[in-house]
Amino acid sequence: MIIRSIDKKPILVVTILSLFLLSGCLDSSVEIKGEDFTFITLDGEEKHLSDFYGKIIVLDLMGVNCGPCFNQMFELKSVSENYSSDDVTIISIDVWITYGETSELLQSYLEYFNQELGIDLDWIFGVDDTEGSIQNKYATSGVPTLYILNKNGKIKYTNVGYEEYSTLASEIDKLLS
């Protein structure tokens, strides 16, 4: 009996430790590959998300008539200014096409930033289709919704709502290191 109690103790300790260690291996934040999608740029070109793999992608799902999305542009501009386009691609997609927004409206939005505010939003802009294919996959919780994807197209960061440059930069730096 004494022998049995001695045997059980280490087994018990090992079991508890194993469970604890194993649970650490079961990462609750499952790595998701960004599902590919098609969008039309303001130049009228058809592009796919996968066309931009090979660089870190900051994906901004937005709406023109969305106040927080407007504020988000300033933070994305900071990203654009502080990171090389060789390393980071920013893509802003208007997913409020389902609410009647158009590529013409988006174009006038960029012109407003350029002409009235003196800010050149010098990254890729595009629009969702009228069925909201991208909105239904990537922006179901509202806009802006931001994703940062690594060079392999895997989603490494998500945020619903306005996000400050400092947080975006921190996430990008992790992927660049």
Added chain:
Amino acid sequence: MKNKKQNFLLLLIIAGIYVSTISVAADPTLESFSIDPEKPAPLSDITVTADIGGEGITAVVVHIKECNKAQGVCFSQQSGTMTESETEEFQAQFTLKEDKADYIQYYFDITINGDEVRLLDDSWTIDLLVDSNNNTSNGDNGTPGFELIILIIAIGVGFILFRKKRLR
């Protein structure tokens, strides 16, 4: 000569009035806006009433966005054609759809003299009546992780087994 001068002046005045009339008609303005109830709760029914100034208005569409300030997000947008009431104000009814919204923002598309004009101002917002305890959780923060639950179960099982052994 005097008559010619007078006629010319009269023509100028008439032209001025005509041009200013056109200018007024081409630029509708939001004279007033109200919402019933005054501070609606999320998911409630609302009636919006707008007094739009301007001549030649044939259609008014109001767009309502439901947003959350702290989260800095707008969830969705609804649009509705407003009907003109007896008091010449425009009204539309909506049912708010977003339980996490704490304010709404509105703007208008107005058809005036055949042209469509957008009336939009960032300050046109209405706060919603929200429960002060209704904090939105941001994804994984604040909920125990899977790893912690496993650890607690493991410790619990270990404790039970240890106690059983001690009682023998």
